[in-house]
Amino acid sequence: MKTMKKKNNIVLIGFMGVGKGTIARALYKETKFFPLDCDDLIESAYNLKIKEIFAKHGEDEFRKTEKKLAKFIEKNVDNAIISTGGGFYKVSNLKKLGTIIYLKSDFDSIIKRIETSPNAEKKLAKRPLLKDLNEAKKLFDKREDEYEKVADFIVDVSDKTPKQIAKEIKKIIKGPKDGNSLNRTCKS
Template sequence: MSENLKQKPKKSRENIVLIGFMGVGKGTIARELSKELGRFTLDCDDLIESKENLKISEIFAKNGEEYFRNLEKDLAKFLSKNVKNAIISTGGGFAKVKKLNKIGKVIYLKSSFEAIINRLKNSENSDKKFAKRPLLRDLDKAKELHNARESLYESKADIIIDVENKTPQQISDEIIDKLSLEK
């Protein structure tokens, strides 16, 4: 068979794991991919909130960031052992977990800090979107965190998608194309 022939799209049962900075749109893209691929979507922050019966901001306030990161590690182990064929939207720091690629194909949704903040400010329920992200309370520190995490995201990613100035549909289509998946 000629190597020049384009590979036929495949149906994969491998999870799609979306990583990137908080507010970049991982949940929005997960829902778009879900519509296109007919897969269930899991949101890591929602799963942790459900397990703890607390909002993320309450977990941080009550138990601190280290406790929250340990919850993420436990969730990563659960996902890698028990979940297939899903689209998984992670929290901004979830990329720190070891063996992230054991969960599925890792897609980094990349954007500048300024574009993320503008996206959040211009969204419906803007106040709620900022309130649920405790690490965005100080934008100068958040920008430093964004810059520090960029190399982490890039090192963990199987695929990097620049999401700036693209619609969720365009981003979803690009992910599906790069993964050579069948809609």
């Protein structure tokens, strides 16, 4: 029987707009693991913004690219904080990429967070799946249970600053003395 080797990465999952990228940057200051943003890497590969990739190539093509990126991360990336897109949790090799942390928040708080951010229009424009809030809420409801099923740990991000969340995640993953080794104890 082949055992699955888990990478020494922190993989942040959660609904779009929950703050995965922001929290990855705050976590970098706590752990010195290098932050990688999956959406930024895909945008760079296409030389297009996510909304343009969806418009020009469709969601299926975007999801195929996420799968390619997941394979690349599995083979080549270690000691990193991976902030993922909202649908990245579906990649088949997710558990091999590292310790999966689900950043949990309620839907209204996510929308409020986006709408009150300094670049609210830009953030809303780059998320094509948020065009229709009723449809986005249905997607959120569907994904919430799925995120919980694949997560090693769940961190409630409601009413917390990125720094507080980063410190909480650091406590979860802290290894002996330096905080840069992941503890492999996971939720049951």
